[in-house]
Amino acid sequence: MKTKTKIFKGLTFDILVEEAEATDGQGGRLWYLARIYVRERGTSERHLVQKSRLPGTADKLAAEIRQHGIRVFDSYKSTRPTAATEAARPAPATRPGLPQQRQPVASRRAPAP
Template sequence: MRQTITKIKGLTVNIIIEEVHHQHEKGGLICYIAAVYIQPHGSADKRLVRKSRLPGAAAALKAEIKRDGLRAFDRL
């Protein structure tokens, strides 16, 4: 099992993307979960914004955030 945490720092909030990959010994994917949180600066509280079970969803979201900033969450 492998867990990846990516933190994208913004002007007023941080975006935290947590991914969990679980593979069996032959390399096949058993489980994938990506959770996206928003955390205001100076706070320990995180708010869940989006969850996905599609592999590669976090990479697509990172690209959207780089391109559009927080506007990427307007479609929610």
């Protein structure tokens, strides 16, 4: 098994591409996996953004960076909410996923107790 790591440096975060592949004795590819991570500058914490089994994912990303420059990084920004955005978000009024309870209605046929 062979593993390669490529690091693309941005202004506020880096993009890490880890490629792993295994080959048989004759050089044929058995499997390939590429994982793309976003790492904030100054931390070692990284967030998985994308996984791919298509060979050449890192080369494709490098070509996009050469062609479009820093704008490529905008599509890989982490969309995870931060503590500040979670605190600013209002609490939901209802709990989604739970069935609504029906209120009892007085029937005309039977007298109310």
